[in-house]
Amino acid sequence: MWNLNRHSDVPLYRQIVEWIEQRITYGELPPDSTLPSERKLAEQLDVNRSTVVQAYDELRAAGLIERVRGSGTRVRSNSWNINAKRTPNWREYIDGGMLPPSPPFIRRIRDELRRSDEIIDVASGEMGADMLPQEEIRAILRDHSFDDYLGYCDPYGYGPLREIAALHLSRSRGIQATPSSVLVTSGSQQSLYLITQCLLSPGDAIAIEDPSYCYSLPMFRSAGLKVFGLPVDDHGVIPEAIAELDRKHRLKMIFVNPNHHNPTGTVLEQSRRVALLSLAERFGIPIVEDDAFGLNSFAAASPPSLKSMDTSGIVIYIGTMSKVAASGLRIGWLVAPQSIVDRLSDARQQMDYGHSIVPQKIAAHFIDSNYFWKHVDKVRDVLQLKRDRMVSALRRELPGAIDFHLPQGGFHLWMKLNSPVSETKLQDEAMKRGVAILPGSVFGSAAGYVRMNFARPCAGDIERAIERFASAFRYLEARP
Amino acid sequence: MWNLNRHSDVPLYRQIVEWIEQRITYGELPPDSTLPSERKLAEQLDVNRSTVVQAYDELRAAGLIERVRGSGTRVRSNSWNINAKRTPNWREYIDGGMLPPSPPFIRRIRDELRRSDEIIDVASGEMGADMLPQEEIRAILRDHSFDDYLGYCDPYGYGPLREIAALHLSRSRGIQATPSSVLVTSGSQQSLYLITQCLLSPGDAIAIEDPSYCYSLPMFRSAGLKVFGLPVDDHGVIPEAIAELDRKHRLKMIFVNPNHHNPTGTVLEQSRRVALLSLAERFGIPIVEDDAFGLNSFAAASPPSLKSMDTSGIVIYIGTMSKVAASGLRIGWLVAPQSIVDRLSDARQQMDYGHSIVPQKIAAHFIDSNYFWKHVDKVRDVLQLKRDRMVSALRRELPGAIDFHLPQGGFHLWMKLNSPVSETKLQDEAMKRGVAILPGSVFGSAAGYVRMNFARPCAGDIERAIERFASAFRYLEARP
Numbered sequence: 018m019w020n021l022n023r024h025s026d027v028p029l030y031r032q033i034v035e036w037i038e039q040r041i042t043y044g045e046l047p048p049d050s051t052l053p054s055e056r057k058l059a060e061q062l063d064v065n066r067s068t069v070v071q072a073y074d075e076l077r078a079a080g081l082i083e084r085v086r087g088s089g090t091r092v093r094s095n096s097w098n099i100n101a102k103r104t105p106n107w108r109e110y111i112d113g114g115m116l117p118p119s120p121p122f123i124r125r126i127r128d129e130l131r132r133s134d135e136i137i138d139v140a141s142g143e144m145g146a147d148m149l150p151q152e153e154i155r156a157i158l159r160d161h162s163f164d165d166y167l168g169y170c171d172p173y174g175y176g177p178l179r180e181i182a183a184l185h186l187s188r189s190r191g192i193q194a195t196p197s198s199v200l201v202t203s204g205s206q207q208s209l210y211l212i213t214q215c216l217l218s219p220g221d222a223i224a225i226e227d228p229s230y231c232y233s234l235p236m237f238r239s240a241g242l243k244v245f246g247l248p249v250d251d252h253g254v255i256p257e258a259i260a261e262l263d264r265k266h267r268l269k270m271i272f273v274n275p276n277h278h279n280p281t282g283t284v285l286e287q288s289r290r291v292a293l294l295s296l297a298e299r300f301g302i303p304i305v306e307d308d309a310f311g312l313n314s315f316a317a318a319s320p321p322s323l324k325s326m327d328t329s330g331i332v333i334y335i336g337t338m339s340k341v342a343a344s345g346l347r348i349g350w351l352v353a354p355q356s357i358v359d360r361l362s363d364a365r366q367q368m369d370y371g372h373s374i375v376p377q378k379i380a381a382h383f384i385d386s387n388y389f390w391k392h393v394d395k396v397r398d399v400l401q402l403k404r405d406r407m408v409s410a411l412r413r414e415l416p417g418a419i420d421f422h423l424p425q426g427g428f429h430l431w432m433k434l435n436s437p438v439s440e441t442k443l444q445d446e447a448m449k450r451g452v453a454i455l456p457g458s459v460f461g462s463a464a465g466y467v468r469m470n471f472a473r474p475c476a477g478d479i480e481r482a483i484e485r486f487a488s489a490f491r492y493l494e495a496r497p
Numbered sequence: 498m499w500n501l502n503r504h505s506d507v508p509l510y511r512q513i514v515e516w517i518e519q520r521i522t523y524g525e526l527p528p529d530s531t532l533p534s535e536r537k538l539a540e541q542l543d544v545n546r547s548t549v550v551q552a553y554d555e556l557r558a559a560g561l562i563e564r565v566r567g568s569g570t571r572v573r574s575n576s577w578n579i580n581a582k583r584t585p586n587w588r589e590y591i592d593g594g595m596l597p598p599s600p601p602f603i604r605r606i607r608d609e610l611r612r613s614d615e616i617i618d619v620a621s622g623e624m625g626a627d628m629l630p631q632e633e634i635r636a637i638l639r640d641h642s643f644d645d646y647l648g649y650c651d652p653y654g655y656g657p658l659r660e661i662a663a664l665h666l667s668r669s670r671g672i673q674a675t676p677s678s679v680l681v682t683s684g685s686q687q688s689l690y691l692i693t694q695c696l697l698s699p700g701d702a703i704a705i706e707d708p709s710y711c712y713s714l715p716m717f718r719s720a721g722l723k724v725f726g727l728p729v730d731d732h733g734v735i736p737e738a739i740a741e742l743d744r745k746h747r748l749k750m751i752f753v754n755p756n757h758h759n760p761t762g763t764v765l766e767q768s769r770r771v772a773l774l775s776l777a778e779r780f781g782i783p784i785v786e787d788d789a790f791g792l793n794s795f796a797a798a799s800p801p802s803l804k805s806m807d808t809s810g811i812v813i814y815i816g817t818m819s820k821v822a823a824s825g826l827r828i829g830w831l832v833a834p835q836s837i838v839d840r841l842s843d844a845r846q847q848m849d850y851g852h853s854i855v856p857q858k859i860a861a862h863f864i865d866s867n868y869f870w871k872h873v874d875k876v877r878d879v880l881q882l883k884r885d886r887m888v889s890a891l892r893r894e895l896p897g898a899i900d901f902h903l904p905q906g907g908f909h910l911w912m913k914l915n916s917p918v919s920e921t922k923l924q925d926e927a928m929k930r931g932v933a934i935l936p937g938s939v940f941g942s943a944a945g946y947v948r949m950n951f952a953r954p955c956a957g958d959i960e961r962a963i964e965r966f967a968s969a970f971r972y973l974e975a976r977p
Contacts, residue, residue, distance in 0.1 A: 040835065046834065108836070116695050
């Protein structure tokens, strides 16, 4: 977002006029594009509404913008005027395309978070800055040469990282894989995108946990998949429905997140793992195991991965560095049969021509370093501390008002509201009070749930976040 | 590719047995997957065919693989045997999906190049290692702190890079843009992918140069677009056909590469630029300008960008660091109306959750450094030198046999064969002799053309590449 210069001699309204003029001239605001309302722009720029009114008046006087009844203020169609020129109807382009836009709730939260530093974020799915290995990565950049890294990367990923990842998966997740079955990706989101775009076709039926990871739902929908939910209780997903779903709809794939499930935080019980694998094998349905939180258990030993129990090569495994090191590296991987790895790596070339080698090299050095496990332990300790602070604050601020299953790892607290409070209204009221939360509906759940990420805020902000949330909750509870 | 240990006490055939056993056990080679032929595997591993025969015999004896008449050697269906288990039919998955595989020629060349270091590569579209700013990037990693970079990146790209890119585009390409109209991408491939996936729908008609960039053709096809070619001569694309195409098919977008066009190397003449823009404006058709080679002119002044002449915001501009700095950074950008930037940045989040911040930070420091322009000049000088060496070698080795327009910038020499030699056979024969070239057909051109990238080989390899090519050419010429 552009900023006003408050120390300039140029009056604020005039700065706004010049800024908008410039954006119209550069074609960034084509004819007929809608300007923000005066109120909204004033809020965004943190000026009085009258300042924006004055700016818009001047732009209107110059013939650049116009007020259109019922649709606010727009750039005039003839603002670049001239004879026979026609600007493309950009709106039509934006509304088209095979890949639909994200649901509005995701874009709204993203915009709000970009707009203000005052909001405490317990909505996003990442760790707080206090948990990132800044020092360690600085050391890697200082101590290692980055000499051999500047051409296009191998489409399967940087060779040494594939080797180290295979070793790491064997040691930490019990997964037997050779480097050639590891594909380096830009993270779990890209792994899921590749799988849905390359291995599934519109109309295919898939089973997922209900509720489920909020960014995968729009992706499945935009790939035209028929999505069926499997219920989740305190012991993770209940696999029994698979037989019936497969009989009726012929399931093509099952997506699960067995360890510290997002959003419910549950860990899949061992007997259910066995049942899940055996059902998938009986019906020949591949399982995609998203193990993002596999190393985020508070107990010393993490629950095993499904892939480590997979004796028939039926599981495609997805892992990431984002939940143990830094999401900003954008490093993940998947483990799959060789022919699947070939297919996905080829598709990736078509999409972005492969990953930058710099973060891959950093990731390889990091996993290979003697501070990797120290860092994993530190992340685990901080997560547990933050969970405890959030849980205490909730018990203090809202005793009896919400229920939750106490998570034993991962980032998320999944809360059931014990009052008939609308969770989308709750999201709005919480945002007004300076805390971003996610309503359960975005995960496809029944009404009355909210997800909070205790990993995201710094520990000192957790109480404040819960106070703001509690204030929003009590406000709505009093107005049913 | 896995490698044999030639210093081990374990016999080579036994190493092969263990390697294949392991890959079967790990599920990387599921039941029914095809193994390479004995001859091919022997070639890949650089061993005698008899060694592979012995290994396969042993695996067969162990019941793990079987020979199937007419379809080679396969992993046995019951190799993981056991009762009622069913492995997914991975082949069916691989053959499905919305995003089809790359054409075989692209995968074949990629595989050959991965397999052997002996092949001189004049096929790939990148610079040689001798032109990359290794020293400069080392200095950036050494001299700058990388402290603030570890969370998810802003979905529009790293803020300082957007600002520097806007300034850079203004200074070097005459493009007026504010940072908010710049979207950072992982390179031109991703920019094109975002545009085709988000702004175009199956059945939409587009016009492209004929011949055209080889990686965009499969992408357009997989997006279900109707693709119409505009002819290219020595002065670049001839825009006149646009009116007729638009009348018949209602063109939704025009894709051009006006500066040092890939593959023909031509520069679009000024009068045609004016005509192209004016036609696009008359019919309201957006132009996507791929300016990958905009800073690779041998003359001191680069031809202007179309975007710099665009007074109606009709041009979406695509730029990249790959042709002036390093393709391995994976940094590109596009400039478009704000609403388009919003739409594409949102889609990118769905695909890969944004770029790693490390290469973005390196790119920002590099463009901002006082060695950036020195490096651009160096690249230009080396390109010219390499072009001259390739042209001299061709004139010496194959006088009169081929024609070409002498490129004044960029990476590519586009050659017309004066004999009725099949260019795909020529590609095969050249590969056998250790040089990878691209036949014109992959760019959609008429028969009888070949593209060579003089930027890719180190200068010392250019003569050898042309000698190998000439030998293949003469071999085929003698066998019409």
